[in-house]
Structure formats: structure tokens, C-alpha cells
Amino acid sequence: MCNPTLAVAAASSALQYQQSVKQQKAERNAQIRQNEIALANLNNRRASLQTKITQKTKKNLKILGIKEREARRNKAEFKASDRGIGGNTYQFLVQNFDNNLADVSKTVLGNIEFDRQQFRRDYLNLNALYDSQSTYVTNVDRKTPALVAGLSYSKSYFDYKNKLAANEISKPKYGYEDFDFNEYERDRM
Numbered sequence: 001m002c003n004p005t006l007a008v009a010a011a012s013s014a015l016q017y018q019q020s021v022k023q024q025k026a027e028r029n030a031q032i033r034q035n036e037i038a039l040a041n042l043n044n045r046r047a048s049l050q051t052k053i054t055q056k057t058k059k060n061l062k063i064l065g066i067k068e069r070e071a072r073r074n075k076a077e078f079k080a081s082d083r084g085i086g087g088n089t090y091q092f093l094v095q096n097f098d099n100n101l102a103d104v105s106k107t108v109l110g111n112i113e114f115d116r117q118q119f120r121r122d123y124l125n126l127n128a129l130y131d132s133q134s135t136y137v138t139n140v141d142r143k144t145p146a147l148v149a150g151l152s153y154s155k156s157y158f159d160y161k162n163k164l165a166a167n168e169i170s171k172p173k174y175g176y177e178d179f180d181f182n183e184y185e186r187d188r189m
Contacts, residue, residue, distance in 0.1 A: 009156030013149040020145035024138075031137045038133035045126050053119045057112055064108040071101040 075097040 003160075005160050006157060009153050009160070012156070013153040016152060017145045017149035020148070021140060021142055024140045024145075028138060028140055031135045035134045035137065038130050041133065042126055042130040045129070046123070049119060049122055049126065053115055056115050060108050060112050060115075064105060067104040067108070068101060071097055071104070075101075
């Protein structure tokens, strides 16, 4: 016949095992979700960073194109209108237009190069940010909870057996056939 105390201990151990495995699965799923969120953030930030560098570069190239057109127009107007200026002054002014154009080009291209280097640094920082947001995924361990549940059941079983032995409950003091009504009446009084 099944002992109710041992049945409760077995049920408790089984429930403990199921809860432990369920908790590990929930933790694993949370870790997977955290990594998905971190990856989505990384992809969004990369796209934003690429869009930003593209827009800045287009803006700088547009500025460079405008400045080059202005410088060429001014140089052409100067050459057409001031043919009477001779010698060193004329050459100096023409070179001044060329130098101004070169300075503008150098500045704009320097800005583009700076933006490119900043983009590379930011891109590497995004990887570090992803690493800090992501987590390692742990697998569900069924062996350890099973061992713990088994040990818990064994402890309950041996505690039960020890209590029976300590109180000598396993040996009946009286059997039905050994019942003496006279002795029972004497004990009652």
C-alpha cells in the first residue's frame, strides 16, 4: 500500500523539478529576447549612422559644388572685365581665385574625411554597445534539477523512516487479536 507521506514527498519533488526547468526555460527565453532587442538596436543605429554620414557628405559636396561654381564664375568675370590689368597684378589676382577655390575644396574635403573617421569610430562603438547590451544564452539543464529533486525525495523518505524507527511506530504495540479489554479499562481509569 502506498504511504501518503511518501506520495506527497514524491509529488513535491516532481513539482520542484518542473518549476526549476520552467524557470530555466523562461531565463533562456529572456536572454534570447534581450539579444534580439540588442541586435535590432544595433541595426537601427547602424542605419541611422550610415544615413547621417551620407547626408553630411552630400551636403558638403553640394557646398563644394556651389563654391567652385562661384569661384569659377568670379574668375571668369574678372578675366573678361579686367583685360587691361597687366603683369604681376593680374596673375596675382587669378592665382588668388585659384587659391581660394583650393582652400574651399581642402576645407570641404577635410570635413568629409573627418566625418568618415568619426563614422568609423562610431561604428566600432556601436559594436561595443551591442556587446554590452547582449547576453549569453544558457541552455536548460535538466540533470541538476532532477538530481536535486531526487535528493529532496530521498531526504524526505529517510526522514520518514528515521521518525518511524525513533518512535517505534513501525512495530504495532497492539494487534487486533492482542487487544485485551480489561487492560484497556484499567488504563482508562
